[in-house]
Amino acid sequence: MHGQATPADPCLALAVWQARLAPHKRTQTDKRRMRRIFIIAATVICLLLIGYATLTSLSGRPMLLGRHESLKVVVFERFVAYMILGFLLSWLFPGRMxxxxxxxxxxxxxxxxxxxxxxxxxxxxxxxxxxxxxxxAGVLVSRWYQLLRQR
Known part of the structure; x- marks a missing residue:
């Protein structure tokens, strides 16, 4: 091997070589940890987007259908944004509705x-x-989904 020391025992050398080439086996704990990191990141992004839309000037506020949205569309935007946030927060705090x-x-x-x-x-x-x-509503939908998943 180029510049790397190899063990004198051929069996040990083969084991080292196989360990270097073997893909990392993810344990159940690793998968849970990665899922939790993903949910935390999604929650933070959602919260930042909601904060931006709420606290920015009216001219800079993102709009779903343009400048002349009806009140129903604005209410729908707010409801769905917070529903997503509630859904994600519910996954961060399972069992703590x-x-x-x-x-x-x-x-x-x-x-x-x-x-x-x-x-x-x-x-x-x-x-x-x-x-x-x-x-x-997002918390309730998430809880309902979690209960269905347990069955």
């Missing part, structure tokens, strides 16, 4: 209150309720 609901409602209320710091944005109780309802 009340805690997850409290976190997603807290995020909805906090971001809505922070909107009041922007001169061109105005916080509204109805917006916070729509967002909280979407988050709770």
């Amino acid at each position: 009340i805690l997850t609901c409290a976190i997603v409602v807290g995020i909805a209320i906090s971001l809505e209150l922070l909107q009041g710091l922007r001169p061109d944005r105005d916080p509204a109780v109805m917006d916070a309720l729509e967002k909280a309802a979407g988050g709770i």
Whole structure:
């Protein structure tokens, strides 16, 4: 081997060579850890996108259908965004449905209150309720899916 020391025993040399070429066998713990890292990353990205959409100026806010969206579309956007966030948070905290609901409602209320710091944005109780309802719906859908998966 080029520049690498090899064991004197041929059987040991073969074992070392096979170990170097053998693919890493992922254990169940490795798979769980990778899945958890993926869920954490997806949750953080979702939260950052929601924060950006909530706290940016109206002209910079992403819109699904363009500048002249109807109120129904805006409500749908909010609901679905927080539903995804609730779904992901529920996977981060399995079996802790009340805690997850409290976190997603807290995020909805906090971001809505922070909107009041922007001169061109105005916080509204109805917006916070729509967002909280979407988050709770996401938690419930996730819990329902987890229960179906256990069967």
